[in-house]
Amino acid sequence: MVTEVVLGVCGGIAAYKACELLRLFTESGYRVRVVPTAAALRFVGEPTWAALSGRPVSTDVWSDAHDVPHVRLGRHADLVVVAPATADVLAKAAHGIADDLLTNTLLTATCPVVFAPAMHTEMWENAATRDNVALLRSRGCRVIEPAVGRLTGADTGKGRLPDPAEIFEIARRALRAGPADLTGRHVVVTAGGTREPLDPVRFLGNRSSGKQGYALARTAAARGARVTLIAANVTLADPAGAEVVRVGTTEELRRAVLAAADGADAVVMAAAPADFRPASTASQKIKKSEDGVAPTIALVVNPDIAGELGAAKPAGQVLVAFAAETVDALDNARRKLTRKRADLMVVNEVGVDRVFGADANTVTILGADGTMTVLDELPKDDVADAIWDAVRSRLTERAGTP
Template identity: 70%
Template sequence: MGKPKVVLGVSGGIAAYKACELLRRLTESGHDVRVVPTASSLNFVGEATWAALSGNPASTEVWETVHEVPHVRIGQGADLVVVAPATADMLAKAAHGLADDLLTNTLLTARCPVVFAPAMHTEMWEHPATQENVATLRRRGAVVIEPAVGRLTGKDTGKGRLPDPEEIFEVCRQVLRRGVAAPDLAGRHVVISAGGTREPLDPVRFLGNRSSGKQGYALARTAVARGARVTLIAANTALADPAGVDVVRVGTAVQLREAVLKAASDADVVVMAAAVADFRPAEYAGGKIKKKDGEDPAPVALVRNPDVLAEISADRAREGQVVVGFAAETDDVLDNGRAKLRRKGCDLLVVNEVGETRTFGSEENEAIILSSDGSEIPVPYGPKEALAEAVWDQVTRRYMPRRA
């Protein structure tokens, strides 16, 4: 089997230079990449650069090498088309089926998955025309990644920045792995919590846990690749923001609760993958607690934190909302998981065994997905994204049939 064939479309925005890094990641990971830039994009990165980095010719016109019929053949032979950056003009052309250059012709002839990574000023992204074009493309099955928030050209800051090329690559990798399967979360809003909360004891100390947030981030990345709009509530993580994800950062369990309840108000699915502290110190010391010679430290009184999973399960923000919980257990894993599923009232509970050297901080995981209907689906040891895919498979098959 040959290398996967990827078409990298580059439209005329200042972020075109970042596509060089995306191209490097695609080629170094074993993909055969053909770059199809628009004429305007060559004002930012020249044709020679694309040809040298990809090892393939880069052209903009349908009239070059006409005998090869490039305006048809390039799209027909692709396993994936990714446009990064995708300007407002390119999104409009793609949505309305215009074909005035090689890239737009390629988009019309492609029968493979298509990913758009928009980049533009905030006002252009938020304009109703752009939003309608994005909705049209998503309805047709394209994956349109939400832009990142950050520094734009000049002094402007806002939503419209091209996501990190490494994270765009991760979306492409996920989409390629799924192949021609339709993005079954298209049109859905998914809220995911990740990481571990920290409960302050004094200005320098806290009660926390070992959660890295990697499983929650894997859930976010795979949801984007399946077409979802994703809000990620991140508690004390040190991971790069996944491409196309709105990230809300929190610290404590109380802050996480507030963020989840707000985001869940219009969510189709809420996945509580964060390790939320069950308790917090009853009192917060305004200054660093000092040790005193010859004296034992005073006991730390604890109070219960809100049970966010049970709360959102009992009081769904909208009819048909699906709630998925995670349970980290150290012993009697299945028995404790079954009891927790009944107690929490969620639809699915992902149960796994944890410890100092198991799961936390690892790239791998294994678990059993328990359902409220009594079924149990084991997920063997493997990458955390494989478990994430298994969770979304259960959500879509059981609760969210594809919209007509």
């Protein structure tokens, strides 16, 4: 069965990026009907949308009136994505105003709806826009947090359209995830591997790519959560909908996590912090000695961030820790689960060419309540969804809600 997608495009300079999003949908087998606003057509013309979608472009309620497009498009859609979504359209959608084909489509759609806002920082942060976004989210719509970066002209700030590939992943997950069951939740996710400098050139680190943490951030956003992603030395594109905080060392990661965890509903420690760091860092590159003897590097133990969070965890917060093991994985993970006072421990066996850098993962999820869920090899996004299912179950139990 072919999935029908309506791609709404609003009038903003980021409209050209929707061309790439359209290609991602069509090349993945989706049937897409583009519904641009009149302002959007001043940025990207109708022939472009028609050529990329391979279908006629719907521009107003009067064309093909016998097909009643203002009702039919929303009624028959499996997914509606608005990218870029302007402050104007967010306001109209929140208050049920239907004065063009796109807003009529939004009013008649009963399928998942995803908005990818793009606007200047002041517009995004305006109280009216924030209230409209909150209202849309309360009704089950996914409103992705904008990215931080270069805006129109010389301006820089929050309001940039996220990467089209990341919007596509959010939209694809929205089709599969059903209700936005993490709406109203703030989650903190860590990703990547920390690096402890030996000298200005070298560091002590690990092989973590950050892919599992980024998958956790991406899927949480698709399920409606507000996501703070703390990324240690990751080169992946920012997940759409996540506020990204970049760190380098374990101590920087610790400070960022402790700050972000305050008031968060869940903290997922998917990063791989270095267990040790050099006792001192050389101010200049360490040179080879003339006699060929390697220098002795004294190490000290880094703080246990998950353990610190577990010891101070407020009532109601869910803590998820990770155990990357090479031997005796389950036994070591159970001891860590107890020692760190975590609610869930995600266990995987790692090594060269195993897990790190791969797109799939094989994990076991241990619960402090004695539960154990074994996941055979799955894409990391699917693993992430399973972890969020376990987190949501515990959040729901503690809130006493169905």
